[in-house]
Structure formats: C-alpha cells, structure tokens
Amino acid sequence: MNNKAKLIQLIHVAKREMALDDETYRAALSGVCGKNSCKNLSLSELHQVLEHFKRTGFKMRSKKVNNRISPLSSEPVKAAEIRVIRALWIDMAQSGLLSDSSEAALDRWVYRMSKVRHVGWLNGKQAVKVLEALKKWDARLMAKWLDEHLGTNYQAKLKHGTLSYSLMLKRFAKGKQVYKERQNAE
Known part of the structure; x- marks a missing residue:
C-alpha cells in the first residue's frame, strides 16, 4: 500500500472513530483543502486533513506488535x-x-x-x-x-x-x- 493510500485509510478510520456523518466529513475536507473527496487530495493535503482530525479529537493508535509466539509443542522443555x-x-x-x-x-x-x-x-x-x-x-x-x-x-x-x-x-x-x-x- 502506498503512502497516499495509507493516509486515505487513516482519514477514513478517523471519520469512523469520530462518528462523522458523510456531510460533516465532506465539510471538514472542504474546509481544510477546498475539496470534498480524499481521492482528489495531494499528499500534503491529506496530511493537512489528518492533522485537522487529530486536532479535533482523533487519537491514532499504533498496532500492538507481539513477535513472541509459543514454541512448537515438539520442542524440548525443562518440565513436562x-x-x-x-x-x-x-x-x-x-x-x-x-x-x-x-x-x-x-x-x-x-x-x-x-x-x-x-x-x-x-x-x-x-x-x-x-x-x-x-x-x-x-x-x-x-x-x-x-x-x-x-x-x-x-x-x-x-x-x-x-x-x-x-x-x-x-x-x-x-x-x-x-x-x-x-x-x-x-
């Protein structure tokens, strides 16, 4: 996924988590960049929209990465x-x-x-x-x-x-x- 697609995805997550209806969402896009659709925005405009949503309450969460997995059951253990x-x-x-x-x-x-x-x-x-x-x-x-x-x-x-x-x-x-x-x- 390219950078633009990731930003659009984040903006749509912000829309969902902030419970914005379509009209309010498009008004926010228009207010920040003068356009009413993410697909028409440049990378810098997408960054501006995301920053706007962050300022108005969107909290980005990082994915919890847990690389540890249980070992195979066939591996030796100290105690059964x-x-x-x-x-x-x-x-x-x-x-x-x-x-x-x-x-x-x-x-x-x-x-x-x-x-x-x-x-x-x-x-x-x-x-x-x-x-x-x-x-x-x-x-x-x-x-x-x-x-x-x-x-x-x-x-x-x-x-x-x-x-x-x-x-x-x-x-x-x-x-x-x-x-x-x-x-x-x-």
Whole structure:
C-alpha cells in the first residue's frame, strides 16, 4: 500500500472513530483543502486533513506488535508441565475466559506466580506450582462465567471445595453448550 493510500485509510478510520456523518466529513475536507473527496487530495493535503482530525479529537493508535509466539509443542522443555500450562492457557483463551492469550501475557502471569520471567524457564517444582495455580484460576473463571450467564451457583461451591477441577471442566463444557442453544433459540 502506498503512502497516499495509507493516509486515505487513516482519514477514513478517523471519520469512523469520530462518528462523522458523510456531510460533516465532506465539510471538514472542504474546509481544510477546498475539496470534498480524499481521492482528489495531494499528499500534503491529506496530511493537512489528518492533522485537522487529530486536532479535533482523533487519537491514532499504533498496532500492538507481539513477535513472541509459543514454541512448537515438539520442542524440548525443562518440565513436562510447561506444555500443559501452555495448552491450558490457550484453552482458556479459546473459551473466552482470557482477554490476552499471548505468550507475553502468559509470561507475565507466570512471573506473578513464581517470579520466573519466562514459562519455559520453570523447573519441575515451579511448573507444578504454576500449573496448580492456573487450574484454580481457570476453575474460578469458569464458575464466574457459568454464574453470570446461566444463573448457577458454582462460585460458592468452589469456595467450599465441593467441586473438583475435572468436574468443573465438564460443567463448563455443558454450560457453554446450553448457553449456545439458548442463544440460538432466541
């Protein structure tokens, strides 16, 4: 994509994010450059329009670049539990329980639990401790989701220790299925 196309794209993003109707948008273009269409603007005019939108409230956001990805599951690890930790993290994200499923987010969580900066650096004892903490957190998130979406009372049952993690996994899978069926019925 060339520079002009990128600027036009940014201007259209500004239009959308500032919730400008077509008439207001074209009036802004006309007021800044005397033309009512981006395709008729030069590069310097496009820059002027973008600067105008920035001055009037448009906030440009940079794309978050996360180059770290999980290693292949066939790569060697210090402790077998590390593979399980990563798999559970990915499963939690796919279930909608995590907002950030990245390897960097996992490393931040692991650091809070173990003071080890990278999940791959955990030794066997640390990995077991982190895995157990992750399973408890996962169970709490599943219980919260079920209570909020289906009106169950699993959070209280977890607090009293009457639900195991494996039973919570089964209940969550069934609850997601019931919720999906209810949504389709509506």
